Amino acid sequence: xxxxxxxxxxxxxxxxxxxxxxxxxxxxxxxxxxxxxxxxxxxxxxxxxxxxxxxxxxxxxxxxxxxxxxxxxxxxxxxxxxxxxxxxxxxxxxxxxxxxxxxxxxxxxxxxxxxxxxxxxxxxxxxxxxxxx
Numbered sequence: 001x002x003x004x005x006x007x008x009x010x011x012x013x014x015x016x017x018x019x020x021x022x023x024x025x026x027x028x029x030x031x032x033x034x035x036x037x038x039x040x041x042x043x044x045x046x047x048x049x050x051x052x053x054x055x056x057x058x059x060x061x062x063x064x065x066x067x068x069x070x071x072x073x074x075x076x077x078x079x080x081x082x083x084x085x086x087x088x089x090x091x092x093x094x095x096x097x098x099x100x101x102x103x104x105x106x107x108x109x110x111x112x113x114x115x116x117x118x119x120x121x122x123x124x125x126x127x128x129x130x131x132x133x
Contacts, residue, residue, distance in 0.1 A: 045075040051133040061122035
């Protein structure tokens, strides 16, 4: 019986250690912007996908859902809401000093009103984002 108790404690210690490492990885590699350009990984993937697809400031707007699908399919295999929320944030002038995405449609408000669904909005890279790509 004493052996079972030791194994449980070892498993508990092991899980605590592994979760600590994983959470540190998540915070450092995903949640914090890179010091070189100030962009998070999901934002970088969105900008790269839009540039690679030719969705630039000098062309017509494209549906946001198309860009989100492109990012999820090729670069960021996670939920669509995180990608769309990152797109919306990069288009809001009250959240970013220089918006990297030019969005047409309801992209929320400074009063915390949510943005419209991605099927109702259109987006393209801003002129400033061309310099990053």
